[in-house]
Amino acid sequence: MKRRHLALALGMLLFSSACAPYRATVEVEPTESDSRVLFLDVGNVVWLRVVRMAVGRGSNGQMEVRLQLLNKGLTDATVDLKVEFRDGHGFELESTGFTPVFLRSGVSETYRTSSISDSVQDFRVYVRNAK
DSSP states (O other): OHHHHHHHHHHHHHHHHHTSOOOOOOOOOOGGGTOSEEESSHHHHHHEEEEEEEEEEOTTSOEEEEEEEEEOSSSOEEEEEEEEEEOTTSOEEEEOOOEEEEEOTTOEEEEEEEOSOSOOOEEEEEEEEOO
């Protein structure tokens, strides 16, 4: 009889400790630290590819950004691109607003823009489905 009580107590102890609440801790780095091109719509990642990205300074010291985009999809598509120019601390100084860009199927297109200010240090490009 004592063995049954002992086995029952041991079983309840194991059951109660196995069902304790689990707290998952996941540390995720911000997406923006990984890439300068951010896809706001998941579907774009499948068919749109950034083939090449070039950054330079114009004669007035303005930052110039060039992207070569490839539409890997079977149909033509339009996306909206927004370039956000930032200072050395990552704060936005200016942005272009979303600009529609038409991409023919299987063809790479070049998108260019430049900052207004010469104090820009960094940038991010946001890509979304055309609205």
